[in-house]
Amino acid sequence: MxxxxxxxxxxxxxxxxxxxxxxxxxxxxxxxxxGDSDSAAAKKALAEAQAKKLKKDQKLNQEKQRALEEKTRKANIIQMIKQHQLTDTQGEITYQFVDDTKIKKIYITQKLYDQIVAGHVVIARLEDSYALIPRPLADRIDAKMTGFMVVSNDTAEDALAEDDPYAAYVIPDDLMW
Incomplete structure (x- = not known):
């Protein structure tokens, strides 16, 4: 029946x-x-939803990890600059430079002025101020992360282009403003 x-x-x-x-x-x-009645489709949908959620979570974790690594790298660079910055820089000579679109001025000694012009000393951005650091350290910092170097008088950058119409006119590097 x-x-x-x-x-x-x-x-x-x-x-x-x-x-x-x-x-x-x-x-x-x-x-x-x-429990097989129509649950195969539900199980499949559940598995797909879990896979999507897992993929999304992994992507978010990777982004958080990258942000944390960048923050750590920035903190390490700031610490390097603070540890190795040149002290006793106060002097009577002004050195003016451009940071972004603003002209900034620092007072330094004649010896530091000559070293900056020669490219042996670099001006680096340190939080809300500036620090003078040696060229080798500046190169290491610039290799790790860009954006910290403000003034870097590199002699390799001064090489004149072949098609430069003003190549015959020499402009002094130590021009006072």
Whole structure:
């Protein structure tokens, strides 16, 4: 005998025989016990959602890790500048330079002025002020992260271009403003 009304109606109409009805009811009972009824699609959707969430979380973690590494690198550079900056720089000679779009002025000694012009000393940005650091340290810092060097008089940059129409006119590096 059929267990539900639909099976009974299908048997009476002759569309399904009793063997097929028993087989279908056994499959339905088995699916109820094991939980396979339409849950395969739900499990698949759940697995896809978990995979997407995992991928999104990994991407966010990578971005956070990159931001943390950059912050650590910046802190290390600032610490290097603070440790190795030249002290006793106060003097009576002004050195003017351009930072972004503003002209800045620092007072230094004649010896430091000559070293900056020669390219042996570099002016670096240190939080809200400026620090004078030796060229080798400046090169190491610039290799790690750009944006800290404000004035770097490099002699290699002064090489004149071949098609420069003003190549014959010499402009002094130590021009006072």
């Amino acid at each position: 059929a267990k539900n009304a639909l099976q009974a109606q299908l048997l009476k109409a002759g569309l399904v025989d009793s063997k097929k009805a028993k087989k279908i009811s056994k499959q339905a009972e088995h699916a109820k016990r094991t």
